[in-house]
Amino acid sequence: MAEASANNPVVLRGRHDFPEISGRIGSIVLNGRLPRHFWTAFFLCFLLILLLLYSITYLIAVGVGGLGINMPVVWGTMISNFVWWIGIGHAGTLISAVLLLLRQPWRASINRFAEAMTLFAVAMAGLFPILHLGRPWFFYWLLPLPNVHMHWPQWRSPLVWDFAAIATYATVSLLFWYMGLLPDLAVLRDRARSRPAQLFYGILALGWRGSAYHWARYQVVYFLLAALATPLVVSVHSIVSLDFTFAITPGYHSTIFPPYFVAGALLSGFAMVLTIAIPLRWAFSVKDLITLRHMDNAAKLMIAAGMVVAYGYVSEAFFAWYSGEPYERAMMAQRALGPYAPLFWIMLSLNCGVLQLLWFRGIRRNMPLLFAIAVAINVGMWIERYIIVVTGPSRDYLPTSWGEQSLTWLDFGILFGSIGTFFALVFLFIRILPAITIFEVEELAEEEGKLG
């Protein structure tokens, strides 16, 4: 590969050899001597898990009235959290599947934790529609199970599609992730010193031995799974957006929603990738494996997705006006000037304003600043989801019944609890499984002649 220049930093920095790569990545897991701030951060996340458990218990005991939702705005943070978390998951699939198909070598050091991020984000997302049911213990009624009522799910309902899409997405992400882990689990099995670790990784590795015959089949199927995950990820967020667009509520009923939701998902997902990757590469001194090139590319993808989202905002506003529908127009005007106006303008300034800073290379390469921007975009995208969910129903076809919803402690308890649980899962993942794909980094080092 060509020598690195200041404009084009390399994917891997410095010289490496195989024992060094697998040893460094493996020892994060096997030695278990993680820095003190790791456990401090984990403890803070654990407190948030307790908050989540308390909030969920309260929600189930008291009912959805404990949330700020009220007529006419009966969809609140549960739905916006759901859309937000699903979107965060999508960047992981994009990095691992789409970049694999496009043979982008820079994905190798970040795809593993991006896939883990997908799994945990989908796990969080799956909570919310169920909690929002009011009687969460009946969620299995969405499944076509034999039952004494002799009825079936309503197949024409986007909520049932949603259930199918999320369940498929979670399962396929898990299979893809586990398949990618197999060769690395074999490395950990052989490197592990203690008997419990050898058993743990040995069982999970399923007897992988790196035979050339196995690799040949493995690679074909791994690419096929990536090829399957790509249309899946687009379909999942499109179906999520259909939950809204199938209703005639002003602000929901729009054909721009599926692509606009997918782009929003990528924007928030890449923001979350950066939010995790920047501290990760700093805390575990893997700056030569996860390099500035990765951060730079992720930031570029953020701005690409962000411009599509901005186009979505413009198109939504334009078609509300162009439709000539008084209620659509009123809703759009109220969104910008009504009770939710402060949130609306914060959202625009974060998702469209702050994002523009990423055009500058100096800012994309400045890690503290990039981290701050990524967090700002995460916040902005949550607000976007919330605005979409609440402003439509708050200004629908009966002006006498216009009204807003409030946010209670329970809304925030569940939101921050889920964020804490997500990060706790990420921490456990870093502790238990190799967060960087060993075999792909070794392959990359071999291809790029970075072996010393």
Add this chain to the structure above:
Amino acid sequence: MSLYGLMAVFAEPEALIEAARGMRERGYRRMDAFSPFPMKELDGILEIPKTRLPWIVLAGGIAGAVLVYALIWYSVEIDYPVNVGGRPLHSWPPFVVIAFEAGILGAAFAGFLGVLAANGLPRYHHPVFNAESFSYARGGKFYLLIETADPKYRKGVTRGQLTRLGAELVEEVEA
């Protein structure tokens, strides 16, 4: 104990490829190579047959989609027909959505389970693990295995050939 084969250890991927090619030219057929990451060149040298797994994946996808579509069709037409203002019971466009998701799910399961089954995994033990040198523990080494079942296999001769092809170490692997 009977012998399963000879395991030759190489430090460099290029050395493994050279040795595999050399042994192939000397007429060996019952060989396997082990590497910490996939090496495309070995497919040609070892004449690994093209896998038929893509067809399994396709079949899994079609099966998932067809089964779920059939389930939906059965429920709306036969088991639970609901007449909503005379609209057709079999209104196919919304059903395609779930059938598509089921197709992806079926294909993914077929691929994942198919690759495990074709590779004979999970497997509790395999003779190659009897080799002392066969381990990822010190990072990536590259291994070439000649099975004793190979008609060309002669104990001393094969060992000598592997050593001359640059093996760091040649070890007997018990079955």
